[in-house]
Amino acid sequence: EVQLVESGGGLVQPGGSLRLSCAASGFTFSSYWMFWVRQAPGKGLEWVANINQDGYESHYVDSVKGRFTVSRDNAKNSLYLQMNSLRGEDTAVYYCARDDGGSYPTTLEWWGQGTLVTVSS
Amino acid sequence: QSALTQPRSVSGSPGQSVTISCTGTYSNIGVNTAVSWYQQHPGKVPKVMIYDITKRPSGVPDRFSGSKSDNTASLTISGLQAEDEADYYCCSYAGGNTVVFGGGTTLTVL
Numbered sequence: 756e757v758q759l760v761e762s763g764g765g766l767v768q769p770g771g772s773l774r775l776s777c778a779a780s781g782f783t784f785s786s787y788w789m790f791w792v793r794q795a796p797g798k799g800l801e802w803v804a805n806i807n808q809d810g811y812e813s814h815y816v817d818s819v820k821g822r823f824t825v826s827r828d829n830a831k832n833s834l835y836l837q838m839n840s841l842r843g844e845d846t847a848v849y850y851c852a853r854d855d856g857g858s859y860p861t862t863l864e865w866w867g868q869g870t871l872v873t874v875s876s
Numbered sequence: 877q878s879a880l881t882q883p884r885s886v887s888g889s890p891g892q893s894v895t896i897s898c899t900g901t902y903s904n905i906g907v908n909t910a911v912s913w914y915q916q917h918p919g920k921v922p923k924v925m926i927y928d929i930t931k932r933p934s935g936v937p938d939r940f941s942g943s944k945s946d947n948t949a950s951l952t953i954s955g956l957q958a959e960d961e962a963d964y965y966c967c968s969y970a971g972g973n974t975v976v977f978g979g980g981t982t983l984t985v986l
Contacts, residue, residue: 792977799963799965799977800922800977801879802967802975805974812973814972814973814974850921859969860973860974861910861912861927861928861969862910862927862928863922863924863967866921866922868921
């Protein structure tokens, strides 16, 4: 069974940093694009970043470029999101999600339970 | 990276059909077949209901169907049931190995 388990969320001050992790199991992790998607309280889903199978290609929503870095360790079946220079508007539940395995990263087939990041002084 | 446009809310009575629209641009919805729809109940994780415009994952009732015309994708739910009350989000491939979500639509079953 596919499982994605996020960790690392918490309360951080504006300007601070946080590193999220996503532990994957139940599938061949190195074969799939992976995503980070966030949802601010009471708001909709927002794609944050994604990374290809070998970790050499990644993409970001404009609002986090230069501040967030997505990475993966295929040996550890783990996905990461390093978040720096955090702002209040980054407050959200952050979901890790797996693509459906197509040629392009298009369908978020499996989702983790999410981890809450709160940026506040 | 502009979000796709969805109505904020739709409603219908049990047994009726409702359609949720998702409007993008030529560069996202218009040129590709990678449009998906996600259902999210309050406090729950999103679940894919439709992918590649019209395909249903196993386990999703055939009451859910998808379509596309020009720059607008649509999700239709027929034979509405109380359990369908949820938020629905469209998502489209946006080129360059990126995706974009719609703002979400709240479906109320009257």
